[in-house]
Amino acid sequence: MKFWLMKSEPDTYSWDDLENAPAKTGSWEGVRNYQARNFMRDEFKLGDQVFFYHSSCAEPAIIGMAEVVRESYPDHTAMDPKSQYYDEKSAQKGLNPWVMVDVKAKKRFAKPLTLSEVRKSSELKDLLLLQKGQRLSIQPVQNEHAKIIMNLV
DNA sequence: GCCAACGTTGGC
DNA sequence: GCCAACGTTGGC
Numbered sequence: 414m415k416f417w418l419m420k421s422e423p424d425t426y427s428w429d430d431l432e433n434a435p436a437k438t439g440s441w442e443g444v445r446n447y448q449a450r451n452f453m454r455d456e457f458k459l460g461d462q463v464f465f466y467h468s469s470c471a472e473p474a475i476i477g478m479a480e481v482v483r484e485s486y487p488d489h490t491a492m493d494p495k496s497q498y499y500d501e502k503s504a505q506k507g508l509n510p511w512v513m514v515d516v517k518a519k520k521r522f523a524k525p526l527t528l529s530e531v532r533k534s535s536e537l538k539d540l541l542l543l544q545k546g547q548r549l550s551i552q553p554v555q556n557e558h559a560k561i562i563m564n565l566v
Numbered sequence: 567g568c569c570a571a572c573g574t575t576g577g578c
Numbered sequence: 579g580c581c582a583a584c585g586t587t588g589g590c
Contacts, residue, residue: 420588446573469588528589546571548587 415461416559417452418475418542419516420468420550428465428476428521437518438482442490443498445511449551454485454512456553463516464554464562466542467525474525475562483515522566536561 419441421427431439444450463479488511490496492504503509531537541552554562 422588448573473589548572550587 415456415458416464416554416556417457417461417481418464418466418552418554419479420466422469423467424470427467428518431465431479431516432477432518432521434518438515440483440488440513440515442488442513444488444513444550445491445498445500446550447510449549450510450512452551452553453514457481457484457514459484462519462559464559465516465518468550472525473528475522475531475566476525477521478519479516480519481514482517485512485514487511488513524566526562526566530565531562534561534565 426439431437441453444453459481461481463481464475465477465479466475467473487509488498489509490498491500491509491511493499494501494504500509500511503511528542531540532543537543537558540554540558541547541549
């Protein structure tokens, strides 16, 4: 079982949106970055644990834990001209390179672990999230880092 | 809104 | 294949 961190802008898709969805489960559509896609396609397994992170908001923070409940399958929004995630070039080629997974909200943390709090932990200084220029929306989290995070929330 | 950092695109 | 221009991410 692996740990991951997935970023979402709460204005677009928040922890509450996931928790209020049927079966507390949502499909992680709209990833249009190859590195992030490769993680989902090649490495995401049922039962993997996902730290849900709110980005681009007043207080960026890790909000809760979700779990992978369906492994990768085609992200149909890439082929849908009406979707905000439409990928015109791929659609014209008739090949959809994009995938998504389903995640289920498991546990909202008693208190969100804010980015500034993460920065304060010397044990988390190597966390990918903190590295300079790191913009990946899906990141692996080392087991040791995951333990430390879970001890902080 | 600003801007640093990064990924992608496209001309050559 | 190089690299400048452009677009996006995301913290502040």
